[in-house]
Amino acid sequence: MEISQPAFEKYIFVCENERPDGRCCGRLGSEIRDLLKQIVRERGLARKIRVSRTGCLDVCQQGPNVLIMPDNIWYKQVTIHDVNRILDDALKGLSSHPKES
Numbered sequence: 001m002e003i004s005q006p007a008f009e010k011y012i013f014v015c016e017n018e019r020p021d022g023r024c025c026g027r028l029g030s031e032i033r034d035l036l037k038q039i040v041r042e043r044g045l046a047r048k049i050r051v052s053r054t055g056c057l058d059v060c061q062q063g064p065n066v067l068i069m070p071d072n073i074w075y076k077q078v079t080i081h082d083v084n085r086i087l088d089d090a091l092k093g094l095s096s097h098p099k100e101s
């Protein structure tokens, strides 16, 4: 095993898990992740912020769920209308906001 520093300053994890009982983040989680990724690219932040899908975060009935790390900020019942707020929160504490080269 090797221990290393993270490749990105912030990670935004979006649950996309599908549950058979329908209490899940699933399809709407995928739409939220796609939009977050698009905005991260448009703002030139793709080298600092990584948007990734995740499996179940065990708070399914409150989904869709989004998590910013290492800030450990959780968002419940997220909609498409929340993505700019989430990204604005993720920007807090970044070393700088340069455009990608």
Ligand code: FES
Pocket: 015, 016, 017, 018, 019, 023, 024, 025, 026, 055, 056, 057, 058, 059, 060, 061, 063, 064, 065
């Ligand atoms: S399905 Fe998203 S938290 Fe469980």
